[in-house]
Amino acid sequence: MRQRPQLAWTVLFYVPVAILAAASIFGVRHYTRLLDAEIATGQRTLGVAGRISAYGEQIGKSILLIEKSVRLKRPATTAVYELQVAADRLDQIINAFNEGSETVSPDGVRFMLEAVTDEKALASLTQMNVIWVGMKTRADAVVLTAGPKKQNSEAIPFTEASLSEASDFVTAQQVFLAEQTLAFGRRLEELAKHRVIALEGPRGILIGVAAVLLLALPGAYVFNRVLRARNASARLAAELGASQAKLESQSLALSTAKAETDHIMETVQEGLFLIDANGIIGDYHSRELTAILRQDKIAGRNLLQILERLLSEKMFTFTKEYFALLFDSRRREKSVLQVNPLTDIEVNFPNPSGGFINRYLGFSFRRIVENGAVARVFVAVRDVTTQVELEKKLRDSERHKDRQLDILLGIVHVAPEELESFVKLVEGELDTINETLRAEHFAATGGQGDALRQRLQTVFRSVHNLKGNAAALQLTTFQKAADAFESKLNELLNRPQLTGDDFLSVVVAQAGLRADLGDLMELRGKLVGLRQPVAAAGVAPDQGAALASPAAQIGAGLRQLVADAARDLDKVTTVNIDDYALHTVAADRPALVRDVLIQLARNSVSHSIEPAPVRLAGGKPGVATLSVRGLPRTEDGLVGLAFRDDGAGLDLAAIRARAESAGLISPNANPSPADIARCIFAPGFSTAAQPGAHAGRGMGMDIIKTKVVDEAGGAIEIHCTPGEFCEFHLYFPAATA
Amino acid sequence: MKLLIVDDSLIMRRAIERSAGRSRFSEIHTATNGLLAVEMFARHRPDVVTMDITMPDMDGLSAIDLILKQNPAANILVVSALADKGTAIEAVKRGALGFLLKPVTAESVHNAIENILSD
Incomplete structure (x- = not known):
């Protein structure tokens, strides 16, 4: 991500700019060379042009010397030579300007002199040509006249007069030549200047371009750096924003989760909490826990201390031992959970209006292991009273069914008449017992020990009689019930002190017997229906009579x-x-x-x-x-x-x-x-x-x-x-x- | 796999033997009290021991101690008629891995043994 813009910048900007800059510098160098050449050529050309008047002057001077020598009849060899050289040079120069040719500059450099094409320069050059033709003719003639004689020369030797005329002419023409040379030179200078200017323009532009490009590189670099720095800070800001948004969404998720947990803890119908090895309850628990344990402030309290008040002493001892096992990591959790003594434990809450409220609580435990040690234990507790009571009812109903079956098995072999008289006997005895136990009798006797004992004796007689009859008919259910009743009565009779409360168990036992009697009567009714067809099927009549x-x-x-x-x-x-x-x-x-x-x-x-x-x-x-x-x-x-x-x-x-x-x-x-x-x-x-x-x-x-x-x-x-x-x-x- | 059944009642020994099943155990030994159990454990090195609590000569809890002294990794399943929660806690405290209340069914014995051997 971060490398790509840099690469793009390098490819799309730095490389082209660098190439262009290099090209511009190359161009500048090229133009500078051209310019240097141009200036040199121009100066040389001007120098050469300047020689025209100088040679013209030399020719004039030489002719004057020759004329003077001729007149004095002195040899004019040097002058002739000088004239010859000057005329040759001037001729060469003028021809070079006319047609273009290699020339030697005044400073001795050979260079290519271009033929003059400019109109104004040409005009001057034409004038100079005209002057030069005149001068050249005379100079040639002078040389021919005064110089060594040459074979086959077509020139006509001058006379003294014609020498003088030539001298005058040259002297006069020399001035024109000088004027023309000046004009020509100026023009050439002007032209050279133009050419220089023509070269300097693009060179300047190229210098500018190169300068701009060269400046652009570091500039762009700096700009790029600035831009990148700005991008980086923008990105950083964006990242910061994103991470903040993420944090916010995380904290939102956390608070949502917390809210959900709170909802669960508020509404779950179980007491959920954690305890540490000392039994201390953690800060966070479900709301139901306070209802189940009937305590307001639970967090931070010791579960064992809470249980100590609710459980029997024996159960509390087991519970203490069990808690030690829960936190003993040497014992497998699976094994420990199997022997939980608090699965449906009876607890007695003090009732604000006196007495106790009896409930059944079911505790379940799970270890929370950290670094191999049991750090805490998760506890769930439910009020299982309804469940336990239902189970008890179910057991009672099963027992009742068994009892009915016992009674049924007991009475099938008993003749209906015998059964009838047994029912009457039991009813009678139960009525006697009931009468004996009536509350007003207790009130009348003032609940005194002896009077109570006497009542118990009366009850005992009835129960004993009932037991004997049950045994005779092999009604073992009644026999056993009556025997248990007797044991209870016996136990009461052996007590040194009797109170009215002691009779509660007697009333309960009596009610049990009455329930058994009810079952017996019900079953007897069913049996009558069962027996009649048997009798109708032909049971021996004398047997029936005997019975x-x-x-x-x-x-x-x-x-x-x-x-x-x-x-x-x-x-x-x-x-x-x-x-x-x-x-x-x-x-x-x-x-x-x-x-x-x-x-x-x-x-x-x-x-x-x-x-x-x-x-x-x-x-x-x-x-x-x-x-x-x-x-x-x-x-x-x-x-x-x-x-x-x-x-x-x-x-x-x-x-x-x-x-x-x-x-x-x-x-x-x-x-x-x-x-x-x-x-x-x-x-x-x-x-x-x-x-x-x-x-x-x-x-x-x-x-x-x-x-x-x-x-x-x-x-x-x-x-x-x-x-x-x-x-x-x-x-x-x-x-x- | 070897099984040692410790119980003073012949009926219980037979019941556990049938429930535990011959399929899992190639050898089944029995002992009728704690002393014999300790001796049989030393002799046969069983993989699983089912231990009654109330027995003549030496009770199951003492036998658990002596057996675990021989082999701390012994797998002991207590099978007792004592519904007393304290006995169950005491047995696990001493190192028994499971507790099964009598009367047992083939399924309950089987499950308890599987449970003990499962890790």
Whole structure:
């Protein structure tokens, strides 16, 4: 770019100008030479012309001398010679001017004399020729006369007189010749001057041109330099302008980018920021961060300190360790990101109006590595509460579905009538629990510890009864739920202090049971539709009748329960039931009889019956026997059933110890075995070391006594020989006709 | 490629063995506790180790330390039933390259091993 104008200038200007200047100088030199030659020739010509009058004078002088010598008769040899030379020279000169020929100038230089062409000069020359002819004739004659004699000469020798005449003539003519010579010379001078002027003109022009051209070179160079300098500065200015424009556009792009980033940071629904190795938050973060962390000024604060207030102590410890890992470049980022403990972390923000606001936050991290070290960590945080809650709902719904399936699988083998009575039982017990837990009762009792404990006992009885019935029907879902409920109640009962708040979990558990019941009823409804076609397809009618009999149902349930419990507890038991007796007693009060027998059977298997090896060691049959038989009608008109097991029976020593610690018997008293045995009917009494699904917690007997004696108006007797057997006699009022 | 599976449960060892696949590994060794794992690592120099955490005699975290002492570049994938976030962090802190929570699927084991071997 920068070379091209210079090259153009060189080619288009400097070279031609230099050539022209050289040509002009050459021309000047040429003209100067011509001029010098012209001046020299002119001066020589003038010199030659000037000789004309001089020779004319010489001729006149010589003739005078010759005439004088002739007159005095003296030899005139020198004069004749001089005359001859002068005449020859003059003749040559005049001829040269006439015709042009090589001549010798007065200073001895031979040069070419041009023939005269100018009119005025010619006029003078003609005059001179005329004069010269006259003079020459006389001079020749004088020479001939006075000079040595020549052979064959045509000239006529002069006489003295004619010599004198010649002398006079020449003398006279000599003056004319001189005049003419003068005029001629002037003219020649004039002509020479003109020629010089004619040469000087172009030479002057050429000198001017050369001078101009020679001046033009440095001038143009300087001009060019100036121009280039101006161009350069203009270019520089333009470049400066361009770079400034570029800078401006760059800064515009930057500010646009900054504005865009700002927009993103203003609107993004995530908290975005950087932290350094100390956990200090960078100056630039998204606006949402303040909303998510519920803090106004976040830049420059320590993320760990912010989290310390929001997280549990354990989570905060993990978080500290995790931050150390994030900045530990020896550990791969991929591995570290896998164990992020803050993916959906529960945080508790203090609520301005009291209490806490519970949210879930999801943090994600990315390392920013500079020079091989983790310089900063990019953090994105989102409020994932909705997501976590949805997931929880989904899990709950899955669990609910599983539970429904469990319930369904549990009830398919249960006869509709049994199921019906189970539903009624659960409903009844739940109503009892609900009634017990009603708020106004708490208000009425003033929330005192003992009153609360009593309510818990009532709830416990209901739950325990429910559990027993569920076990009898193999409704494991209910059995487990009731067992968990019992554990909770047990835990509450063992607390030294009870408050109304402690009942919250009881209410929740009760609600859970009610939900399960709702599911069961719904599924039962669906099953009815399913079963009918099966029945229509021809199920044996006597089987249906057997299932319809309460006694048969109770018997089947009892056998099932004992079989399950014995299997779980690694015991072997057979069950003998007097169906007729059972039918007689249970027909009017199937639920009561069923509940009581279930409870007794559970207690027997759990506590009374020994494992087979123990039985064998004690001389008993390995297989234990549970039996239900009828009792004779009493005088009071009560009908009775005997429930017997041939297990170890009641452990009176253990019962006494427990009764003493529960304050039922004074340590100093001397109670009869019957008195000790009666203690098992006390509310909350238990001798089981490890309560479990099958183990009664001692509440069973309590329920039995309440139901049989207090509610039904019956009676209970215990007949027991420790180590051999245990028999409960249950009496109920006979059915009214 | 050689794989060492460390887990005290036979079912888990079988599950990981099936998931990891014979195609990638020409040799698969197993160990039932941390002590045996360290011994097996020294003997067979496996390319990948899957490590249970809760095991008798020596737990997985201690085994990780001893194995990395033998070879700091050992590729260890922790496969644990402990959902405790602290255990996962501790494992990575000690130098495990991956953490997989039980129960595992063929896909999760495969992906975790690929992930460990990817760089």
